[in-house]
Amino acid sequence: MSATAAPERALAADCASCSGLCCVALAFARSADFAFDKAAGEECVNLDDGFGCRIHPQLRERGFKGCTVFDCFGAGQHVTRHTFGGGSWRDDAGARAGMFAVFPIVRQLHELLWYLREALAMPAAATLHDALRASWDEVTEAADADPALILELDIDELRAPAAALLREAARLTREALTRQALTREALTNEPATRAAATPLRVKRSRLSPGADLLGADLRGADLRGAELRGALLIGADLRDADLTGAELIGADLRDARLDGAVLDRALYLTQPQVDAARGDASTVLPAVLSRPSHWASASH
Secondary structure, eight states: OOTTOOOOOOOSOOGGGSOSGGGTTSOBOSSSSOSSOBOTTOOOTTBOTTSOBTTGGGTTTTTOHHHHTOOOTTHHHHIIIIITTTOOTTTOHHHHHHHHHHHHHHHHHHHHHHHHHHHHTOGGGGGGHHHHHHHHHHHHHHHTSOHHHHHHOOHHHHHHHHHHHHHHHHHHHHHHHHHHHHHHHHHHTSOSSTGGGSOOSSOGGGOSTTOBOTTOBOTTOBOTTOBOTTOBOTTOBOTTOBOTTOBOTTOBOTTOBOTTOBOTTOBSOOHHHHHHSBOOTTOBOOTTSOOOTTHHHHOO
């Protein structure tokens, strides 16, 4: 299967096509990310009659940073338009509980589809593309099912084989990128990046899946091919670090400094991760991700 044959599906939020599900179905607690407590199923006071946010331009200033870094991966409009046929919880009281219960499940499925599509675009994982496509089809079928079937779904059972494929695709890609870098360095007799010549300030053994790197000093670090799956990188200093081929699925990048970091070929980096971090115009992002509007004021 060609690496360019990644399937098409809307996996980014289209709030105009949603009935404000994230503003009602989900709970949040008063914290640095939210200005007050809200229970699941309770309508946010900032939600207007057209399912828009009354304070959207001032969310960060008004204490709702958590809202600005949330992405439903297209689940909101899918549940509204497809699963419930364009109805809304305001118009159909009978559908209210069902919509709120289905939405977080479909969000998980859509996030998984996002990762599968990323893996399908990895040339080094071509031998896995048939299996990845089959997993895509299985997850898509689950997300497109009737509400009753979605609620009965064992999402962990569905996710486990997909997660194994994603890890293997990442491994193959990391190895391919490492071979390319070594070849380039051998030909030029120079480090491929500035980060490659910068001494690492933390022990290499700490760069592992699930690692606690809270506030770690990783400025200018050579993190090429690092397995940072599920790592805690909250507040970490990653300025000018090279994360080419680094696996970042599930990594917590809240308030991490990404100024000048090389992330255009990081693996499984998502928009919510980028939105939760701090960067600037020199941060190198994948083409599929957008530079957050708040970065200019967060850097330097």
